[in-house]
Amino acid sequence: ARLANQIAAGEVVERPASVVKELIENSLDAGATRIDVDIEKGGAKLIRIRDNGSGIGKDELALALSRHATSKVSTLEDLERIMSLGFRGEALASISSVARLTLTAKTAEQSEAWQAMAQGRDMEVKLMPASHPQGTTLEVSDLFFNTPARRKFMRTEKTEFGHIDEVVRRIALSRFDVDLTLRHNGKQIRQYRAARLPSQQDKRVAAVSGPAFINTALKLDCEHHGFRLWGWLAPPSAARTQADIQYTYVNGRMMRDKLLNHAVRQAYGARLPTDSHGAFVLYLELDATEVDVNVHPAKHEVRFHQSRLVHDFIYQVLVQALEQAPLVLS
Numbered sequence: 001a002r003l004a005n006q007i008a009a010g011e012v013v014e015r016p017a018s019v020v021k022e023l024i025e026n027s028l029d030a031g032a033t034r035i036d037v038d039i040e041k042g043g044a045k046l047i048r049i050r051d052n053g054s055g056i057g058k059d060e061l062a063l064a065l066s067r068h069a070t071s072k073v074s075t076l077e078d079l080e081r082i083m084s085l086g087f088r089g090e091a092l093a094s095i096s097s098v099a100r101l102t103l104t105a106k107t108a109e110q111s112e113a114w115q116a117m118a119q120g121r122d123m124e125v126k127l128m129p130a131s132h133p134q135g136t137t138l139e140v141s142d143l144f145f146n147t148p149a150r151r152k153f154m155r156t157e158k159t160e161f162g163h164i165d166e167v168v169r170r171i172a173l174s175r176f177d178v179d180l181t182l183r184h185n186g187k188q189i190r191q192y193r194a195a196r197l198p199s200q201q202d203k204r205v206a207a208v209s210g211p212a213f214i215n216t217a218l219k220l221d222c223e224h225h226g227f228r229l230w231g232w233l234a235p236p237s238a239a240r241t242q243a244d245i246q247y248t249y250v251n252g253r254m255m256r257d258k259l260l261n262h263a264v265r266q267a268y269g270a271r272l273p274t275d276s277h278g279a280f281v282l283y284l285e286l287d288a289t290e291v292d293v294n295v296h297p298a299k300h301e302v303r304f305h306q307s308r309l310v311h312d313f314i315y316q317v318l319v320q321a322l323e324q325a326p327l328v329l330s
C-alpha cells in the first residue's frame with residue numbers, strides 16, 4: 001500500500017507547499033472559519049495545520065488515511081457538481097506515505113478527541129485518546145524522509161517557505177470569511193483576519209498584494225448569462241510594477257487557467273508594455289455543471305464546457321473596465 005501511495009504522492013506532493021495547500025483545502029471543506037498554519041524549517045521538519053472545522057469522528061480517522069477514501073463524493077452526479085475542494089481521497093494517503101502524519105480531531109458529537117497515526121510497512125493505524133477542541137490538527141513531520149530523491153529536490157528553507165507563503169496568500173484571497181495565520185519557526189509571519197464588508201476585503205487584498213495595487217486597482221463586478229466576474233484589475237499604468245499579483249479563481253478555487261489568462265492578456269492587449277502581463281485578482285463564478293475540475297491531480301486547471309462564451313465574457317468585462325482607465329502607449 002505504501003508504494004502505490006508513494007507513486008500517487010509524486011503527483012500530489014511536489015513540495016511542502018503542495019502539502020499545505022491540500023491540508024488547508026481539507027480544513028475549508030470541513031467548514032473551518034479559522035485555520036492556523038505552523039511551519040518549521042520551510043516545511044521539511046514540520047507542517048502543522050489546525051482548524052475549527054467539523055473534525056473527524058473516531059471511526060473515520062483510519063479511513064481518512066486510506067487511499068481513495070473520501071467522504072465528499074458518493075455518486076457520479078456528485079462528481080459532476082463538485083463544490084468541495086478535495087474529492088479524490090488521495091491527499092492524506094499520499095502524504096502519509098512520504099512523511100510522518102498525525103491526525104488529531106474532535107467532532108461536536110464526541111466528548112473526547114482522538115489521535116491517529118499510520119505506521120510501518122502496512123501503514124497500520126494506531127489510535128489514542130487526545131486533547132483537542134472541536135476541529136482537526138494535522139501534523140506532517142519529516143517530509144520525504146523515506147524518499148531521498150524527492151528530498152533532494154527540496155530547495156532552501158527560505159525558498160520552500162516562500163512557496164508556502166504564496167499558497168497561503170492565494171487561499172487568503174479565495175476565502176475572505178476565514179481567519180488565517182501563518183507562522184514560521186515559531187514566529188508569526190501573516191495574519192489575515194476574516195473580512196465580510198467590502199472595505200475589509202480591500203484591506204485583506206492590500207495585506208496580500210501590498211497597498212499600491214489596491215489603491216490604483218479598478219474594481220469590477222459584472223454578471224451576464226449566469227457568468228459573474230468580479231475583483232480588482234490594475235490599470236495599465238500601474239500593472240508593470242505589480243507583475244507578481246496575478247490571482248485568479250474559478251468558483252472559489254485558485255486556478256492558473258490558460259483560457260482565463262489568455263482572456264485577461266487579450267483584454268489588456270496593446271495597453272500594456274510587451275514585458276508586462278498585468279496585475280489582477282479576479283473571481284469567475286458560474287454554475288458548477290459548466291466546469292470540469294477533474295482535469296489535473298493538483299487541480300490547477302479546469303475545463304469549461306462553453307469555453308468560447310466564458311473567454312468572451314471575461315474579455316468583454318475587462319475591456320469595459322479598462323476603457324475607463326487612461327490609455328498607456330509604449
Ligand code: ADP
Pocket residue numbers: 022026027030051053054055056064065069070071072085086087088089090091092093135136
Ligand atoms: P479528499 O479531500 O479528496 O476527500 P483527503 O485525502 O484530502 O481526500 O482527505 C480524506 C478525508 O479525510 C476527507 O474526505 C475528509 O473526510 C477527512 N478530512 C481530512 N482533513 C480533514 C479536516 N481538516 N477536517 C475534517 N475532515 C478531514
Ligand code: MG
Pocket residue numbers: 022025026085086087089091092
Ligand atoms: Mg483533500
